[in-house]
Each structure stands twice: as structure tokens, then as C-alpha cells.
Amino acid sequence: MPSIITPDLFDANEHSVDIIELQFRGFGKRMEFCGPCAVVKTFENHIPVKEMSGTEGRGRVLVIDGGGSMRVALMGDMLAARLVENGWAGAVIHGVIRDTPQINELDFGVKALGTTARRAAADALPGAEGLAVSFGNVRIKPGDWIYADADAVLVSPVELSL
Numbered sequence: 697m698p699s700i701i702t703p704d705l706f707d708a709n710e711h712s713v714d715i716i717e718l719q720f721r722g723f724g725k726r727m728e729f730c731g732p733c734a735v736v737k738t739f740e741n742h743i744p745v746k747e748m749s750g751t752e753g754r755g756r757v758l759v760i761d762g763g764g765s766m767r768v769a770l771m772g773d774m775l776a777a778r779l780v781e782n783g784w785a786g787a788v789i790h791g792v793i794r795d796t797p798q799i800n801e802l803d804f805g806v807k808a809l810g811t812t813a814r815r816a817a818a819d820a821l822p823g824a825e826g827l828a829v830s831f832g833n834v835r836i837k838p839g840d841w842i843y844a845d846a847d848a849v850l851v852s853p854v855e856l857s858l
């Protein structure tokens with residue numbers, strides 16, 4: 697696959713793509729990743745992510761809207777490894793993760809707001825999947841294409857030429 701260079705993609709498609717206006721940190725061995733997305737919305741609960749990690753990724757990107765919470769990790773090393781095993785390209789998380797040294801050893805890309813050691817409580821609120829979410833001044837729908845590199849995360853309603 698050719699390199700993903702988000703500034704070049706933006707310049708070539710500036711009227712048809714959006715940039716998520718958040719300062720993500722990058723984790724995992726894949727510094728660049730792209731694919732159509734599946735969407736999960738959850739707040740301080742990793743169970744909806746765990747459920748999605750058991751499905752076939754087929755090169756997709758998992759977008760997780762965690763409401764921007766910095767309190768509770770939505771993904772750890774075991775969930776990330778399961779996503780890799782099931783063929784997911786990466787994850788974009790409006791929230792935080794944990795177990796980053798182990799995630800950094802995986803052939804997987806993660807963009808998250810940061811890290812914490814805390815996991816979800818047993819009585820965490822349920823989540824939802826398959827709906828549109830909004831964060832970083834961008835609305836993201838299931839099936840939108842995600843393009844991520846060290847500079848940015850772009851969202852496009854269609855696949856772009858690399």
C-alpha cells in the first residue's frame with residue numbers, strides 16, 4: 697500500500713474531507729493506517745469495544761467515541777491484540793487507552809487522546825454501535841473512510857486515491 701500522507705490527501709481533497717480537530721497521540725507499530733470505519737459509542741466502558749473486537753475487521757478502522765473521557769481506558773493490550781487477530785487496521789479513540797508498551801509491539805495503529813491505568817467499573821453504562829458520532833468538529837458515520845498518520849486523522853465519505 698502506498699504511504700498515507702494526510703497533508704497531501706487534504707490538499708488534493710480539501711473540499712470533500714474533514715480533519716478531526718484533536719491532538720491525538722499515536723500508538724502501535726502502524727504509524728499510518730486507513731480503511732472504512734465501524735463506529736462504537738461508549739462512556740468509560742470497554743465492553744462495547746470488546747464485543748466489536750470479536751468481529752471480522754476486513755481492514756476496517758474502529759472509531760470509538762468515548763466522550764473524550766480521560767478517566768477510564770477504552771482499550772488495553774488484550775483488546776488491541778484481538779483486533780489485530782481479527783483483521784482490523786487500526787482504531788481512532790476519542791478517549792484513552794492503557795497497556796501502551798504492549799500495544800506498541802503490535803502491527804496495529806491507534807490514535808487516542810492519551811493513557812491511563814484505570815479500567816472500567818463492572819457497572820459501567822452500556823454503549824451503542826453502528827450510529828454516527830461527532831467529535832473534534834467532525835461527524836463520522838459507519839462506512840466513512842479514515843486516513844491516519846503522524847500529522848492528522850482525516851475523514852472522507854468515499855475512498856481516496858493514495
